[in-house]
Amino acid sequence: MAVRRVVACNFETTVPGGFQGGHMHHCHAIGCHREIPPRRFMCRQHWYALPRHYQQAIWRHYRPGQERAKDPSDEYRTVARDAINWLSATSQKGR
Numbered sequence: 001m002a003v004r005r006v007v008a009c010n011f012e013t014t015v016p017g018g019f020q021g022g023h024m025h026h027c028h029a030i031g032c033h034r035e036i037p038p039r040r041f042m043c044r045q046h047w048y049a050l051p052r053h054y055q056q057a058i059w060r061h062y063r064p065g066q067e068r069a070k071d072p073s074d075e076y077r078t079v080a081r082d083a084i085n086w087l088s089a090t091s092q093k094g095r
């Protein structure tokens with residue numbers, strides 16, 4: 001029984017892209033280097049600063065696994081770029 005438990009643990013930690021196996025990446029906001037899980041687009045702070053329609057558009061175009069395949073759709077790239085630009089324009093105005 002004990003052996004079975006160890007095997008299960010090893011399996012979990014070595015699954016690529018699994019609960020612990022995924023590598024972290026950085027928030028997409030310009031100048032932000034916070035580490036976030038790959039499936040997240042931005043860190044909490046920046047994500048919640050985005051207008052709702054950007055958040056919805058990003059999730060609409062998000063394909064599960066695209067962060068591993070490194071193959072997001074053109075729509076996702078476009079909306080991601082717009083959101084990043086919007087955020088940088090807004091934070092500059094705010095100063």
Ligand SMILES: [Zn+2]
Pocket residue numbers: 027028029032033034042043044045046
């Ligand atoms: Zn950020």
